[in-house]
Amino acid sequence: MLSDEKKLILCENIIKTELFQKAPKSSALLKYLVKATLAGDFLKEDIIDLEFFGDKSISDKNNPRVRVNVYNLRKKIELYYKTDGQDIQWRLIIDKGQYSVRFEKLTPNTSTLEKIKLKNVIPYLLLVALSIIFIFSNLKPEPPVVWESFFKNKKATTLIVGDVFGMTGKTITNNEGWTRDFSINSTEDYYAFMENNSELKEIIKPANYTYITSMGVIAVQHVAKLFYDLNSNFGIRFSSHISVDDLKNGNLIYVGQYINNTKLTSLFNNFNPYFKITNQHLIVSGHPNLKDTIYTTYFGKESEDFSIVSRFKGPENNECFIFFSNHDMGVKATIEHFTDNEFLKKFNKEHMAEKDNFTAIYQVYGKDRTNLGLKSILVVPF
Structure with a gap:
């Protein structure tokens, strides 16, 4: 087994060669992909475009920049192992169609299998292959309960990232x-x-452009990991680019503030039976077992954030999952927890035994807008 330290050394040895010294962009991209792979980051085309190339247009699927640069990098790596690195035992590989990096140790050309007559082995290999295909085709990963209908109602899902309007x-x-x-x-x-x-x-x-914060990047990473593990895809839009019709044409996930996104707060208010957001307050009313309450959504401290998480049916019976907060910290904390299997198992056991939807309120603690703790204030299934 090759250690992470040795993997980084292999990467540095490649970058030091004349081939890569003449290609600084390929060198930088290789170093980025290796470090992201070792860190366990989920690598997807739009995430690479945002984090490495610094482009906010993460929803532009027609931009081939990432694919072209990774293709060129892959070709340079192949050329390296035909020249300077032909005697290297461990090989760095970026598989076609993938962005993560793997390391493979070369094996001798001769093996026991080569001594066996191929015609005698083929029938057994085909039988094993068919058995494996049959087994894996019937092993469908099960989504967490609170996300289940997103993957089973056959509607497309869009992640809406809250961005901020500005002026010049x-x-x-x-x-x-x-x-x-x-x-x-x-x-x-x-x-x-x-x-x-x-x-x-x-x-x-x-201004002819808006901006997003680190919250958007982190949210995309967590949602992408969830959907990737369940063999599903989703689209990405900015909140400034959506219309009222967009809120009913498929499943949606929203991450961001609510104070500057009236379309999303209206959606929340219209389809939550017991909750309403107004200015800096969250009103709870009409619940058969809860006293009517008004929560102040602003704590007045940079080290604390008020976060609302809600899952409900939208105007066309589409699935809506909303992550609201005043600042980045609240969304970062809640999106991390609500895409974590262990947290969701406990949440389902405690709150979702008899209901399909819910609204939850959390107090998030942290520093420099980085979450360090999450306290549940109220969870109301409906």
Whole structure:
């Protein structure tokens, strides 16, 4: 077995060769893929595009940049083992159609199998192959209960990542730049504001781009791992690019803030029987066994975040899974837990024995917007 340290040394030896010294992008990409593989990161085309190339357009499936660069890298590795690395026993391999890296030890050319007459072996090999195919075709991975209908209702799933609207123009330092106003969260908000502040029309205007935080990347990684393990796919959109019709045309997962995403808060309010979000409050009312309560969704501390997780049926009986919080920390913590099998087994046993949907409230603790702990405040199945 080759240790991670020796795998990194093999990678560095390849990069030091003249072949790779003349190809800095291939060298950097190889180092990135090796380190991500050893770290256990889930490597997918849109994640590589976002993390390595720094492109926010993770939903653009027509951009061949990742595939082209990995193809070129694979060819250089093959050339390396035909030249400088022909005597290397351990080989670094990126399989076709894959992005993770594996290491394979060369075996001698002769073996016991080569001494056996092929015509006598073929029938048995075919029988074994057919048996394996039959067994694996009948072994379908079972999704966690709270995610089950996403994989069984045959509707396409879209992950909606919350992004932030902004404006360009004069900033507080009197320079040109990008600026954010929490009361202006769309072009509609901007033009409504300008109706009463027309003198600012020459100073600021809607930016032609938005931004996302590290929350979006982490959420994509966790959801991608869940769907990959269950042999399923999903699409990715930014919240600023969705319409009301998009909320009913398939299953959806939303990760992000709620204060600047009125379409998603309206969806939550309309299809949750006991919960409503308004300004900085979450209202619980009408439940047969719970007292009507108003929760303040803002703790006033950077080390704490208020997070709402809800799974419910949407307008066309589509599945909706919502991860709301004020800041990154709440979504990071809850998406991590609700894609973890051990957490979900316990959650299902405690809360989902008789109901299909739920809304849960959590208090998240952390530092520098990194979650360090999760406290359950309320879980209401329905």
